[in-house]
Amino acid sequence: MSATARSVETGSQADGFGARLVWAVSDTFVLTRRNLVKYVRIPESLFFSSVQPVMFVLLFRYVFGGAIRTPGVSYVNYLIPGIFVQTMAFGAVNTAIGLAEDLQKGIIERFRALPMARSSVLAARTLADLLRNVGVAVLIAAVGFAVGFRIGTNVAAFLAGIGMILVFAYALSWGFAVIGLFAPNSETAQVMSFPVLFPLTFASSAFVPVASMPSWLQGFASHQPVSVAVDAARALMVGGPTTSAVWQSVAWSVGIVVVLAPVAVRRYRTST
Amino acid sequence: MTYAIEAHELAKRFKGGVVALDGVSFAVEEGSVFGLLGPNGAGKTTVVRILTTILGTDGGSATVLGHDVSREPDLVRSLFGLAGQYAAVDENLTGRENLVMVGRLNHLPRKVAERRAAELLEEFELVGAADRTLKTYSGGMRRRIDLAAALVTRPSVLFLDEPTTGLDPQSRAGLWAVIESLVGAGTTVLLTTQYLEEADRLASRVAVVDNGRVISQGTPDELKAALGATVLAVGLHDAATAERAERALAPLSEKSPHRSGTAVELPVDGGPRIAMEALRVLDQLGIEPVTFVLREPSLDDVFLALTGRSAEGAAGEGVSVAPGSSEVGAAPQARPGRSAGARR
Numbered sequence: 001m002s003a004t005a006r007s008v009e010t011g012s013q014a015d016g017f018g019a020r021l022v023w024a025v026s027d028t029f030v031l032t033r034r035n036l037v038k039y040v041r042i043p044e045s046l047f048f049s050s051v052q053p054v055m056f057v058l059l060f061r062y063v064f065g066g067a068i069r070t071p072g073v074s075y076v077n078y079l080i081p082g083i084f085v086q087t088m089a090f091g092a093v094n095t096a097i098g099l100a101e102d103l104q105k106g107i108i109e110r111f112r113a114l115p116m117a118r119s120s121v122l123a124a125r126t127l128a129d130l131l132r133n134v135g136v137a138v139l140i141a142a143v144g145f146a147v148g149f150r151i152g153t154n155v156a157a158f159l160a161g162i163g164m165i166l167v168f169a170y171a172l173s174w175g176f177a178v179i180g181l182f183a184p185n186s187e188t189a190q191v192m193s194f195p196v197l198f199p200l201t202f203a204s205s206a207f208v209p210v211a212s213m214p215s216w217l218q219g220f221a222s223h224q225p226v227s228v229a230v231d232a233a234r235a236l237m238v239g240g241p242t243t244s245a246v247w248q249s250v251a252w253s254v255g256i257v258v259v260l261a262p263v264a265v266r267r268y269r270t271s272t
Numbered sequence: 273m274t275y276a277i278e279a280h281e282l283a284k285r286f287k288g289g290v291v292a293l294d295g296v297s298f299a300v301e302e303g304s305v306f307g308l309l310g311p312n313g314a315g316k317t318t319v320v321r322i323l324t325t326i327l328g329t330d331g332g333s334a335t336v337l338g339h340d341v342s343r344e345p346d347l348v349r350s351l352f353g354l355a356g357q358y359a360a361v362d363e364n365l366t367g368r369e370n371l372v373m374v375g376r377l378n379h380l381p382r383k384v385a386e387r388r389a390a391e392l393l394e395e396f397e398l399v400g401a402a403d404r405t406l407k408t409y410s411g412g413m414r415r416r417i418d419l420a421a422a423l424v425t426r427p428s429v430l431f432l433d434e435p436t437t438g439l440d441p442q443s444r445a446g447l448w449a450v451i452e453s454l455v456g457a458g459t460t461v462l463l464t465t466q467y468l469e470e471a472d473r474l475a476s477r478v479a480v481v482d483n484g485r486v487i488s489q490g491t492p493d494e495l496k497a498a499l500g501a502t503v504l505a506v507g508l509h510d511a512a513t514a515e516r517a518e519r520a521l522a523p524l525s526e527k528s529p530h531r532s533g534t535a536v537e538l539p540v541d542g543g544p545r546i547a548m549e550a551l552r553v554l555d556q557l558g559i560e561p562v563t564f565v566l567r568e569p570s571l572d573d574v575f576l577a578l579t580g581r582s583a584e585g586a587a588g589e590g591v592s593v594a595p596g597s598s599e600v601g602a603a604p605q606a607r608p609g610r611s612a613g614a615r616r
């Protein structure tokens with residue numbers, strides 16, 4: 001091992017807002033790539049996280065589906081928009097797990113001591129999980145078509161539906177980022193996410209019509225954000241009045257980010 | 273005289289009332305190695321985290337190459353390299369990818385980052401493992417990649433927080449050689465350690481930290497002069513005999529002996545000659561030692577000399593000194609922190 005020459009080889013330093021922005025984007029890109037590599041490098045995790053949504057489709061399509069009445073629409077067409085939302089909402093939990101793990105392993109400590117944009121850690125984490133969800137969407141679409149799902153509107157509306165769900169899941173990522181930043185470790189982050197995730201995804205219109213639920217639950221079930229997203233997705237993919245449902249869902253997404261992203265950012269800045 | 277690092281009356285109190293730093297001041301000359309020596313929990317990591325802008329202070333100030341760490345954190349971050357107490361590397365990336373990533377996050381152009389990563393892999397003898405993920409690396413290899421990551425930008429100031437804690441002797445010697453070559457190249461190094469031997473070998477000045485305070489500062493030789501060059505450690509059958517032995521041995525050295533249980537320790541300047549004399553004195557009294565060892569002074573001896581307490585006592589563990597051991601607190605410790613709920 002030879003001596004390292006002393007000449008300073010620092011990168012160009014950010015000065016001015018424009019340069020800072022360019023570096024923030026570059027840092028986010030570098031970290032997003034790093035976050036995605038993890039999903040690819042652990043094939044077991046990739047495999048099992050793909051198996052789970054497939055199982056859900058099969059379970060509801062062939063086991064529970066026969067017992068669920070969905071007036072005016074076949075169950076498979078009712079189900080698949082719900083599965084899209086449920087699976088991507090589950091995918092957003094990766095944001096909590098990934099952040100908690102990075103904090104726990106000390107790699108964020110290293111990032112904090114580098115001359116990189118502070119915002120990039122959270123930006124890259126949520127972006128990576130958004131991109132991961134794009135992959136999930138392709139998988140669900142493939143499985144959905146294979147089990148008999150058919151688009152009732154048109155391809156453009158179907159794709160718009162997927163886009164809207166991705167936006168919604170991205171918003172949820174910021175919520176789960178808050179959990180990840182407060183959790184003491186990645187296992188706890190996961191466990192802490194479930195009490196939020198389960199009522200939202202299952203007490204919703206994703207799998208069964210809200211009208212079939214007890215009346216005390218219907219108020220929550222029909223207005224909570226997952227149901228709103230599912231109803232909007234169903235309208236875009238299968239048919240029905242779209243405009244108000246879609247706007248409501250987008251409003252929820254924007255609202256979640258506006259409220260929870262600052263909480264996550266503040267927590268990231270002050271946690272040591 | 274120019275100082276590369278200056279810390280002035282640093283204070284830090286954590287939530288829950290832990291006073292981690294209680295007025296720590298020191299200055300590191302440009303191009304020198306400065307050692308912060310202290311037991312587990314003394315506050316060494318907290319000092320490093322403040323100087324590297326990771327943590328804010330509750331009092332005092334610090335500069336790196338003349339720039340205030342709390343007023344110009346962005347600038348300061350571009351000046352130093354940091355290798356932490358726990359190798360902060362990404363297990364799912366290869367060694368090369370880790371180094372390129374750190375280069376890119378230091379805003380080196382991709383090509384430059386790749387070239388620099390290749391150079392460092394060569395220097396740290398990691399070429400063979402360069403394209404394997406870090407999961408397959410040994411503890412020593414992880415430390416090397418971590419140190420390499422700290423050197424990506426060829427910083428002129430380097431912070432090394434317990435770089436060899438928990439390493440086997442061979443890896444430790446390898447890291448020492450790297451650190452020595454860095455110093456030869458003019459890099460300023462702030463090193464923290466629990467090993468007197470390490471501070472002695474690498475640092476030109478040492479500050480001894482205890483409970484968030486600097487309790488002594490000087491060259492390693494000054495520190496050792498206060499201790500005696502060697503320690504004569506004698507183990508006896510029982511406490512009463514140990515007490516007699518302590519009285520009998522006291523006149524042999526200018527420094528005072530220390531007794532704990534059945535063991536007596538005497539800092540001495542003239543090793544073997546005093547050992548012979550000690551055996552003679554004990555023999556005259558009819559005392560036969562169980563163990564009789566001449567050893568290098570350890571951090572524990574520094575603590576005894578400076579505070580009258582043992583270093584491990586300072587860390588709240590209360591383990592007595594084993595005769596013949598030259599290292600204190602050598603066992604790798606569990607990572608403090610999030611999973612233990614201690615850091616929040």
Ligand SMILES: Nc1ncnc2c1ncn2[C@@H]1O[C@H](COP(=O)(O)OP(=O)(O)O)[C@@H](O)[C@H]1O
Pocket residue numbers: 272286287288290291292310311312313314315316317318319614615616
């Ligand atoms: N994030 C934290 N929250 C609460 N206490 C802390 C935190 N970090 C360190 N401490 C406490 O501060 C003291 C000094 O710790 P540290 O600087 O890590 O010591 P060293 O590195 O010398 O072992 C210890 O008592 C430790 O428990």
Ligand SMILES: [Mg+2]
Pocket residue numbers: 313316317318357433434
């Ligand atoms: Mg420490």
